[in-house]
Amino acid sequence: MAGTERLASLTTYTDEARIALDTLAGRATGLLSSPSLRLGVTGLSRAGKTVFISSLVHNLIHGGRLPLFEAQKSGRISRAFLEEQPDDAVPRFQYEDHIDALVTSRVWPDSTRAISELRLTIEYESASGWNRMFSSGKLSVDIVDYPGEWLLDLPLLGKTYREFSAEAFEMAELPVRADLSAAWRKLSATIDPTAAADEMVARSLAESFSAYLKACKDDGRALSTLPPGRFLMPGDLDGSPALxxxxxxxxxxxxxxxxxxxxxxxxxxEAYKTHVVKPFFREHITRLDRQIVLIDAMQALNAGPGAMADLERAVMEILACFRPGRGSFLTDLFSRRIDRILVAATKADHLHHESHDRLQAIVRRLADRAIKRANFSGAEVDVLAMAAVRATREGTVKQGRETLPVIIGTPLKGETIGDEKFDGETETAIFPGDLPAKIDTVFMQDEDAPAADPALRFVRFRPPKLEKTAEGITLSLPHIRLDRALQFLIGDQLA
Structure with missing residues (x-):
């Protein structure tokens, strides 16, 4: 389905009229303040959304090492600082708490459970003398953090309940899901849809269905396409009839x-679509200018080809829900379009740099197949392998006559490799193995597909101890290619 056709199925004429009015009101308000750009940050659970935003802000505020971020490299950024966010009804992204967790406690902050927002303002000098005459040299970046699971609900807007049911059972019978869904499918088979409505029956079915979705999300399966998203992250809707x-x-x-x-x-x-999904789409997704989609490909690789195929399906669904393209001055008054989308594989620090190109190729495969299914006319899409916070460093170890490239860090408590279980305190050198040169093998699910390489060992690490200068000043959070991400997402706005 082309992107324009998919989007048309998500909204009615009334929805589009409301979106146009909301956009016009927002543009009018923006004329009275400095230029702003709304950056959406999403990804499926544990992809590192919270860590990405925290590191991005920390590095800009503290003058981090960002050699490929041109405005920073050339010294044109005078300062970056946090301001009060413009949307009073949206919770604030708790940047200070997350940085304290990363830097002081050396624990990863809690995952995204709902929408939050943060305004980062950058004061800079334009590289162009002409621009310096007409620009204030100030850009406000409104960072909108939201769960990718909620984004996967948007295709439901174009599906009837019967279509949703048929697809849900088709997915549940796939080999990678069949055992997890068995209890729910067995219970469903005993139910007569034509019988009188019974609240306890509805509740029993919903709880069994939710348990199956949650089991799919566990590390062992690492599946990604699990709508409805609020069944996994209900928030204040927990227990409501809409769920x-x-x-x-x-x-x-x-x-x-x-x-x-x-x-x-x-x-x-239908109530779920009307009262949960549509407002999320209208009030948040349609207001975005730029977007980054974070992917935990490492977890899917650990889980095997079934998880990789499911991740590919999820990326396809996510990218098809955006409104990509470039508008004109007139159309931009009534409708926002996302003109740049970055798809980034996180946790590149779990691999030696020699495998980073292969990880990026896997993301390229995921994104390219999705883009072919959507109309991305006018929008730039790029892919990247990165680590918003680098938890490891690289080294080598001798093993017999071989010299092996290793990564060195502190594995999280409870992580295991073979019979070895880590205590969360001891720094360890690990040979993670190499990603396969032929990336198609990680997506193969047939019987002739090669088995997963047992030499690949992806474990999770604690955040690093931050280095200090000779003067005792704590440096900014280390990263891998965060500067490239920044250059793609906002670099042109600071030219």
Whole structure:
């Protein structure tokens, strides 16, 4: 399905009118303040959204080492600082708490559970004398952090309850999911959709369905395509009727009888779309100018080809939900378009740099296939292998006559390699292995596919101890290619 067709199915004419009015009101307010850019940061759970935002802000505020971020490298940024965010109804991204967790406690901050926002303002000198005459030399970047699981709900706007149910059971029967979904499918098979609506039956089905989705998310499977997203991250909707529904099997095209279980499920599914999914799309996604999608490919690689294929499906769904392209002065008054999208594999520090190109090639494969399914006319899309916070350093060890490239860091407590279990305090040198030269093998699911390489060892590490200068000043958070990400996402705005 082309991107324009997919987007058309997500909204009605009324929705588009509301989006246009919201955009116009926002543009009018912006005329009275400094230029701003809304940067969306998303990804599936544990992809590192919170860490990415914290490191981005920390490095800009503290003058971090960003040699490929041109405005910083050339000394044109005079200062970067946090300001009060413009949206009073959106929770603030708790930057200070997250930095304290990373720097002081050396623990990873809590994952994104809901939408949050932070305004970072950059004062700079334009590289162009002409621009210096007409520009204030000030850019406010409104960073919007939101769960990728919620983004995967957007395709539901174009699906009926019966289509959603049929797809859910089709996915549940895939080999990588069949055992996890068995209990829910067995329970569903005992239910008569035409029977009278029963709250306890609906609740039992919803709880069993949610347990299956949560099991899919565990490290052993690391699956990504798990809508409805609020079943995994309900927030203040926990226990509400809008989240007390589940797919039903073998539905016919016959109209649901009033008062039946099927009629209840259809009504609650439509309520979920109306009161949860549509407002999220209208109030947040349609207001974005730039977007970064973070991917934990390492976790999927650990879990095997089934998880990689599922991650590919999730990336395809995510990219198809954005509004890409470039507008004109007139159209921009009524509609925002995302003109740059970066798809980034995180945790590149879990590999030796010799495998970074292969990790980036895997992300390129994920993104390219998704882009072919959507109309990305006018939008720039790039891919990157990065680590927003580098938790390891590189070294070599002798093993017999061989010299092996290793990464050195402190594995999280409980991480294991073979029979060795780490205590969370001891620094260790690990040979993570090499990603395969032929990346197609990591996506192969047939019986002839080669088995996963047992030499690949991806473990999670604690945040690093920050270095200090001779004067005792703590340096900014180390990273891998955060500067490249910044240059792509906002570099042109500081030219």
């Amino acid at each position: 007390t529904f589940a797919p039903l099997p073998g539905l016919s095209d016959d109209r649901a009888r009033a008062g039946s279980l099927l009629a209840m499920m259809e009504r609650r599914y």
